[in-house]
Amino acid sequence: MKKTNVLLTGASGTVGFEALQQLLQKDYFNVTAFDKKTKLSTEKLAPFKNQITLIYGDITNPKDLENIKDVDAVIHLAAIIPPLADEMPELAHNVNTKGTQNLIQQLEAHSPNAFFMYSSSISVYGDRIENPYIHIGDPLIPSEGDAYAETKIKAEQAVQNSQLNWTIFRLAAIMGNHKMSKLMFHQPLNTALEIATPRDTARAFVNAIENETAVAKQIFNLGGGETCRISYEHFLERSFAIFGLGKLDFPEHAFADKNFHCGYYADGDVLEKNLNFRQDTLEDFFAMEAEKVSSIKKMAACIFKKPVKWYLLKQSEPLEAWQNNDKKLKQHFFNLQ
Numbered sequence: 001m002k003k004t005n006v007l008l009t010g011a012s013g014t015v016g017f018e019a020l021q022q023l024l025q026k027d028y029f030n031v032t033a034f035d036k037k038t039k040l041s042t043e044k045l046a047p048f049k050n051q052i053t054l055i056y057g058d059i060t061n062p063k064d065l066e067n068i069k070d071v072d073a074v075i076h077l078a079a080i081i082p083p084l085a086d087e088m089p090e091l092a093h094n095v096n097t098k099g100t101q102n103l104i105q106q107l108e109a110h111s112p113n114a115f116f117m118y119s120s121s122i123s124v125y126g127d128r129i130e131n132p133y134i135h136i137g138d139p140l141i142p143s144e145g146d147a148y149a150e151t152k153i154k155a156e157q158a159v160q161n162s163q164l165n166w167t168i169f170r171l172a173a174i175m176g177n178h179k180m181s182k183l184m185f186h187q188p189l190n191t192a193l194e195i196a197t198p199r200d201t202a203r204a205f206v207n208a209i210e211n212e213t214a215v216a217k218q219i220f221n222l223g224g225g226e227t228c229r230i231s232y233e234h235f236l237e238r239s240f241a242i243f244g245l246g247k248l249d250f251p252e253h254a255f256a257d258k259n260f261h262c263g264y265y266a267d268g269d270v271l272e273k274n275l276n277f278r279q280d281t282l283e284d285f286f287a288m289e290a291e292k293v294s295s296i297k298k299m300a301a302c303i304f305k306k307p308v309k310w311y312l313l314k315q316s317e318p319l320e321a322w323q324n325n326d327k328k329l330k331q332h333f334f335n336l337q
């Protein structure tokens with residue numbers, strides 16, 4: 001039987017690395033991994049170099065894509081994600097939108113029958129604090145200044161306009177190896193949060209390869225479902241306890257009131273029915289997080305929790321805006337009277 005040639009972009013990323021390992025568990029896939037050459041990607045992908053075709057390159061440069069040929073299915077995950085996407089919107093546009101267009105062009109020319117699976121994001125729906133139950137047909141209104149969401153919307157359009165067969169998954173909050181950053185304070189504490197673990201997310205893409213007809217030419221919300229829902233405040237409380245950081249005792253105005261994203265996917269079960277990708281619950285996620293924290297690390301965090309929290313709080317842009325009475329930024333982050 002002819003093997004399916006799968007191209008995986010962003011193979012060393014949080015979702016990509018899970019997808020790579022899952023693809024390699026099946027013997028009917030020939031995997032080509034495309035990624036940017038960095039210290040991290042080289043380290044993570046080196047152990048697989050005998051099992052895959054490895055292409056290092058920059059997706060913004062069409063020349064780097066020239067060796068991509070005879071592909072049957074594509075899992076396209078290479079992207080610049082927040083917070084970098086917000087700090088460097090032009091780079092995000094080049095990689096996320098133009099890079100996706102470049103890849104589509106290469107595939108249209110050399111793999112016109114390829115099935116293109118695109119990873120979009122829940123950020124395209126914008127602020128859903130008032131109305132947290134999200135459906136696929138809801139309007140796409142990114143939050144003010146959310147360059148990342150804009151790049152994902154444009155890339156979605158490029159995918160839909162392509163000559164290829166395609167599917168688009170709008171990923172919920174993917175909780176994985178992402179570092180804590182200033183984004184932590186951009187998200188209002190009363191945000192309705194539905195997570196999906198990287199391995200469940202990757203499984204959806206991998207299972208979609210064999211279920212092309214069921215998901216082709218459609219857009220889906222991809223989340224962990226009811227067992228993966230929690231408020232952001234409770235999520236942080238649980239995470240702080242796991243890391244030994246004690247209570248979530250940040251001052252008023254540390255967290256924004258608005259202009260972020262996330263919510264519950266009211267129609268997320270549709271994708272699950274098609275692809276049967278969910279295995280993890282929130283409890284599994286927290287158990288995995290707890291396993292990552294050694295008792296020594298937890299003890300150190302416990303001893304130094306005050307300076308650690310002080311350091312985190314220093315990164316709160318909402319609090320900074322409030323303290324500086326920066327009218328524009330206050331307006332951006334808070335519901336003012």
Ligand SMILES: O=c1ccn([C@@H]2O[C@H](COP(=O)(O)OP(=O)(O)O[C@H]3O[C@H](CO)[C@H](O)[C@H](O)[C@H]3O)[C@@H](O)[C@H]2O)c(=O)[nH]1
Nearest residue numbers: 010011012013014015035036077078079095119120121171
């Ligand atoms: O110019 C670039 C920038 C990044 N990458 C690669 O893209 C991947 C991005 O991985 P991250 O861990 O940063 O991203 P995530 O796996 O968390 O992101 C996934 O989920 C996001 C939504 O939550 C987006 O949909 C994104 O496309 C999808 O890969 C990495 O392999 C990175 O090397 C490139 O190939 N070229």
